[in-house]
Amino acid sequence: MTYDYASGAIPLESGVTRFRLWAPTAPAGFALEVEGHPAIALRPGPDGYVQADVDCPVGARYRYRLDADTVAPDPASRLQYGDVHGDSIVVAPDAYPWRYGSWRGRPWEDAVLYETHAGLEGGYAGLLARLPELAALGVTLLELMPIADFPGPRNWGYDGVLPYAPDATYGTPDELKRLIDEAHGLEMGVMLDVVYNHFGPDGNYLPRYAAPFFRQDVATPWGDAIDFRQPAVSQFFKDNALYWLTEYRFDGLRLDAVHAIAGHEWLHELAQHLRQHIPPDRYVHLVLENDDNRASLLQGDFDAQWNDDAHHALHCLLTGESHGYYADYSARPAQALARCLAEGWLYQGQRSPYRGGQPRGQPSAELPPTAFVLFLQNHDQTGNRAGGERLASLVDSPARLRAAVALQLLSPQIPLIFMGEERGARTPFHYFTSHADPALAQAVRDGRRREFSRFPEFQGAGALSDPNDPATYLASKPRASAADAHAWMRDYAVLLHLRARLIAPRLAGAVSLGAAAIGERGVYARWELAGGARLTVYANFGPDRLALPEALQAGVEAYATLLFESVAGARDALVQGEVCGDSTVWLLEEPA
DSSP, X not given: OOSOOSSEEEEOTTSOEEEEEEOTTOOTTOEEEETXXXXXXXXXXXXXXXXXXXXXOTTOEEEEEEETTEEEOOTTOSSEESSTTSEEEOOOTTOSOOSOTTOOOOOGGGOOEEEEOTTTTTHHHHHHHXXXXXHHHTOOEEEEOOOEEOSSSOOOSTTOSEEEEEOGGGOOHHHHHHHXXXXXXXXXXXXXXXXXXXXXXXXXXXXXXXXXXXXXXXXXXTEEXXXXXXXXXXHHHHHHHHXXXXXXXXXXXXXXXXXXXXXXXXXXXXXXHHHHHSOTTSOOEEEEOOTTOOGGGGTTTOSEEEOHHHHHHHHHHHHOOOXXXXXXXXXXXXXXXXXXXXXXXXXXXXXXXXXXXEEOOOOOTTSOGGGEEEESOOHHHHHTSSSOOOHHHHOSOHHHHHHHHHHHHHSSSEEEEETTGGGTOOSOOOOOOOOSOHHHHHHHHHHHHHHHTTSXXXXXXXGSOOTTSHHXXXXXXXXXXXXXXXXXXXXXXXXXXXXXXXXXXGOTTOEEEEEEEETTTEEEEEEEOGGXXXXXXXXXXXXXXXOOOHHHHTTHHHHHHHHHTTSTTHHHHHHTTSSSTTSEEEEEEOOX
């Protein structure tokens, strides 16, 4: 081991295993129980840590005794036996024989993200079988929704309580490593979604022996905030991030809802810690979800942020919806989208009516386009709808949806595809859980009903699926429409291959040259790419035709040819409308 983890069961070179955790408020009699050994007293160490060195093999099961009736898993367990309330297992950190150990990743400018849920894909083995298809499509960075151990066999992953333990429902640690290893062999990276803003409601024992882990003066939607001011708490999550990036060789992390972390200072510390401990020749990508739109986090520490503003503007343009947070974008969605294409975010400090008139965001125009992840759908924006509807079911015109796909995949922002989107899936994607406690399952149902009761599409209890019903999970598996799945896959492949050949190599140093609305439903945007090339798009998301500027009307095909003729067979398909329809025109002007 070259890194000294502060917590967990760590096999040492001497043959013993060191058990260590932070337990500053442990009850009297707090002890370690390892199979094959009597109860083991824990030596108090500095700063509230306790530890014990035990002669036990890899694979041994262990737990912590809180009182006569209660045992708890290791909060830094690397693997569980029997779910979140069961025993923890000692795991060897370096036993997997990596085939592609020399992989160093790909530049962020190459990124085409594919967000997916491991369970719905058939576990790690199911995802492994899909890797060649995704690589052929043009995906370069697979992004897994959270896999940290959660209660029961079904969960989005955001109810995890053991951040170091990959949930055994999806497969073994070695099967996860093989998935990552084989992806690397296909020149594809793998990112992991991690949750550092809260613990799930079932299986979190930390308050029983480490009460200062949480702060009583700051609340989040999920309970008391995690107290990152505590050095041990800060180290617990820094170690966790490094653990996924080194022992599992993930190529990056996406941090969920960091606006719920009290104070952004810790995020800077985390990024700097990781950069210091990752070899400089590796590409490791750090991405945020942050409703605060903090541009300062993207000025060297983090590579990008999910661009909710651009999504919301596009969603309004495509669907006409204006309730909930869409109200902030629905009045002038084309202008909102134009600003997002030119400057990243719409909200850069102005007041948000949906958020009670509170200011939101920081200026983002100086950030590069690649600092923003652009998506049409994701787990939140689909699964947090009352019916879990996908855009293929919401947009009345396939041509308008294809125009949005072309804008997403060919613009200089980093595209993210949500599982099934590339096949035109129309099956819903729901929020799902598998809580064993009936009271907790009912509380989740009631909370969802309260949340959606004010939305116009909510038609009472029958319109909202039961998150705890196994049928809700099964209904969320993406199934392609047999009639047009092949056409959608072809369109995505053509566009992504265009991006790979003509746009991605020119993204380093790309800058916006401005954008504007065209009428109520159209946008124009332009960027200067590396080497002086200029990329221009005209996009129309409305039902009526929009006239191009007179200077382009006579030569649209000639200009478009500059972009499309470089990929065999692409020019005719795109210019004639099989992919982009009449709704988008792309120009790539080479420097003189």
